[in-house]
Amino acid sequence: MTNQDGFETLAIHAGQEPDPVTGAVVPPIYQVSTYKQDGVGGLRGGYEYSRSANPTRTALEQCLAALESGPRALAFASGMAAEDCLLRTVCSPGDHVLVPDDAYGGTYRLFARVFSGWGLAHDVVPVSHVAAVREQLAARKITVVWAETPTNPLLGIADIRALAEAAHEAGALLVVDNTFASPYLQQPLALGADVVVHSTTKYLGGHSDVVGGALVVADPELAERLAFTQNATGGVAGPFDSWLTLRGVKTLAARMDRHCRNATRVAQMLAEHPAVSEVLYPGLPSHPGHKTAQEQMRAFGGMVSFRLLAGEEAAVRACGRTRLFTLGESLGGVESLIEHPARMTHASVTGSPLEVPGDLIRLSVGIEDCDDLLDDLRQALSDS
Numbered sequence: 001m002t003n004q005d006g007f008e009t010l011a012i013h014a015g016q017e018p019d020p021v022t023g024a025v026v027p028p029i030y031q032v033s034t035y036k037q038d039g040v041g042g043l044r045g046g047y048e049y050s051r052s053a054n055p056t057r058t059a060l061e062q063c064l065a066a067l068e069s070g071p072r073a074l075a076f077a078s079g080m081a082a083e084d085c086l087l088r089t090v091c092s093p094g095d096h097v098l099v100p101d102d103a104y105g106g107t108y109r110l111f112a113r114v115f116s117g118w119g120l121a122h123d124v125v126p127v128s129h130v131a132a133v134r135e136q137l138a139a140r141k142i143t144v145v146w147a148e149t150p151t152n153p154l155l156g157i158a159d160i161r162a163l164a165e166a167a168h169e170a171g172a173l174l175v176v177d178n179t180f181a182s183p184y185l186q187q188p189l190a191l192g193a194d195v196v197v198h199s200t201t202k203y204l205g206g207h208s209d210v211v212g213g214a215l216v217v218a219d220p221e222l223a224e225r226l227a228f229t230q231n232a233t234g235g236v237a238g239p240f241d242s243w244l245t246l247r248g249v250k251t252l253a254a255r256m257d258r259h260c261r262n263a264t265r266v267a268q269m270l271a272e273h274p275a276v277s278e279v280l281y282p283g284l285p286s287h288p289g290h291k292t293a294q295e296q297m298r299a300f301g302g303m304v305s306f307r308l309l310a311g312e313e314a315a316v317r318a319c320g321r322t323r324l325f326t327l328g329e330s331l332g333g334v335e336s337l338i339e340h341p342a343r344m345t346h347a348s349v350t351g352s353p354l355e356v357p358g359d360l361i362r363l364s365v366g367i368e369d370c371d372d373l374l375d376d377l378r379q380a381l382s383d384s
């Protein structure tokens with residue numbers, strides 16, 4: 001592979017040279033814990049124990065690094081394991097971080113309920129307002145600015161380039177959770193971010209059949225430190241999970257094109273629906289982050305959130321009435337999902353500054369026939 005190869009080529013080939021021994025065209029599942037040494041310390045290809053490194057995981061890590069244009073990626077057992085490894089490595093007790101006012105509930109819970117006990121303080125800041133972030137950066141020493149864009153579940157947009165500038169002027173790292181966009185739509189490292197976080201469970205895996213996470217870093221020295229923590233704490237991606245994720249990654253571009261096309265039509269239909277008070281989709285020109293999204297994303301993604309005029313109970317009822325949209329947590333698979341964030345994915349932020357409105361519904365728009373999806377939503381909302 002060369003740096004000139006296009007995204008789709010890298011997704012299918014980076015880190016995935018045919019096996020030198022057998023010619024197998026996809027990396028085998030190295031379902032193995034340990035490796036024969038040729039004399040003490042005589043490692044073949046650097047492999048000694050699969051917590052430290054495993055060839056199937058290496059293939060996934062090389063591919064993810066290529067897709068995010070970073071020198072190195074690390075693959076984890078889940079997105080949360082990746083976040084945990086990152087925070088343990090770049091922060092110390094007594095440090096202060098900025099966290100977004102809209103984010104995956106589990107990420108906020110990690111800061112508020114786990115790392116707070118470790119002595120890591122956090123302030124919640126609207127990361128879509130760079131001036132507000134700059135104000136916080138000026139007020140105290142900040143180690144990390146954490147951003148999601150688009151955010152989960154309100155689909156807010158943060159200007160990655162502007163945030164990176166602000167963070168770096170203040171000596172802080174910018175971490176961007178790129179789960180909602182995927183590297184096909186947005187490459188935060190190229191815009192100045194220091195670390196990209198993924199829940200590979202979502203679009204990268206793409207088929208709702210595996211849980212995983214990843215970190216991709218711009219600085220090789222930081223990558224070394226992260227790899228040390230990863231090996232020391234052990235939240236690694238297993239061989240079969242790595243293989244499944246890598247198989248999903250091969251079709252990422254084709255899937256994302258279709259997710260984006262379907263989501264745009266769904267957002268447009270909902271924007272005209274009489275039961276809907278607001279549609280949150282960065283592809284709509286009315287979205288406050290539309291211009292920034294246009295500048296930093298290839299397209300606007302497959303996630304659409306919307307609010308119902310009739311309120312929370314109507315939203316809960318509508319979530320239970322769809323035929324094709326499956327009621328469930330998670331996102332980014334080929335099948336469409338619907339959920340009620342306040343009572344499901346974001347129940348853990350109830351009562352916090354990240355609490356989400358009760359009348360909100362979140363859709364992960366899949367790649368089914370879009371006419372069927374539109375019909376399904378219309379019937380689910382018919383008496384809302």
Ligand SMILES: Cc1ncc(COP(=O)(O)O)c(C=O)c1O
Nearest residue numbers: 078079080104152179199201212
């Ligand atoms: C934006 C985002 N980041 C991180 C995570 C956590 O990832 P995982 O569930 O793979 O641990 C999620 C999970 O939903 C998410 O939506």
